[in-house]
Amino acid sequence: MTSEAGKPVSDMEEWPAGMKIVNGHLAKDIREQGMIQPPNSFGYIHLAAEVERPHPLKRNSAEKKALLASLKTAAAALRAAEPERVQRVDLFDAFVIPPGSKEGRELIARSGYDVHLAAFDIVVLVECSDVDTARSVRDSEAFVTIQNLLTEGASHTHCFVGSNAKRIAEVDHDRDGIFLFNYFYAADIAAKGADGIDILLGVWEYTAGWWTAYANLTNSTPLQPVAGEKSDYSLINHCRWDRLADILPHLLFRPSLGRFVLANFTANDIMAMPILYRLAK
Structure with a gap:
């Protein structure tokens, strides 16, 4: 792992080989903050859809409101049909694609990467006890009903x-509250294999300390596609703030967001596409 100048950032830190560091003097160690835990053992189904482009000054159309109502009914039916296998089903409605996505989207367009630019305004997140259960639930009639509603x-x-x-x-x-799903595309993940995943997770951890130190972040459960899954995105970060005022000023007015957080992702050929959501009403 090397810095911009090609020198080790710290002998005390161990990061994946090949991981590049930009502006390391701005880093805040998430482990020193006591803000990292072992991963949980849950399995997730992440289903996202683009129905209407999210905009903070634009209300949902009547058609989208009707779709959300149908999805809430279908989500309740899934919970009722699978009480032992489904721990919860949550429905999210996007309201803005915030600053922070421009760099990643421009890099994708400029480089011609074959990946869908995330603009998902509806997310259904199903939480199960483990991955095998999640795979099984995805094939269930109740989940297919939800998927069909969104596909249509x-x-x-x-x-x-x-x-x-x-x-x-x-x-x-x-x-x-204010929920984030940040869709990360790692351009060379297939070529690097396990090393690519290690670098992606290393950059997530390295930059997470900025959010916990400066941007009121107290939670995060990044979702990684399991082996054999097809996904445009190598990692989707998921977290929450109580209020928009807890996060918006940091997105708009902290220059170090670009100089440190976004710069470290782009230096490692990782494109971030964040979207902010609320729970669907």
Whole structure:
């Protein structure tokens, strides 16, 4: 692991071989903050769809409101049909694609990478006890009903079974708030294999300390597609803040977000595409 100048950042830190560091003087160690935990053992189904482009000043159309209502009914039916296998089903409605996605989207467009630019305004997140259970639930009639509803109403959908690779703390879905799904595309993940995954998770951890130190972040459960799953995105970070005021000023007014967080992702050929959501009402 090397810095911009080609020198080790610290003899005390161990990061994956090949991981590049930018502006390491701005780093905050998430482990020194006591803000990292072992991964959980849950299995997840992440189903995302593009129905209407999210905009903070634009309300949902009548058609989207009707779709969300149908999805809530179908989500309740899934929980009722699978009480032993499904721990929870949560429905999210996006309201903005915030600053922070421009760099990743421009890099994808400039480099011609074959990946869908994430603009998902609806996410259904199913939490199961483990990965095998999640795979089985995805094939269930009740989940296929949800998937069909979204496929019929959306211009694009994306679905995968994932697990938690690293975490800060569990994301509280029992209260509304500001939820982030950040869709990471690692351009060379297939060529690097396990090393590519290690670098991606290393950059996530290395930059996570900035969020916990500066941006009021107290939780995060990144979702990683499990072996054999097809996904445009190598990792989807998921976290929550209580209020928009807890996060928006940091997105808009902290120059180190670009100089440190985004710069470390792009230096490692990783594109971040964040979207902010609320629980669907």
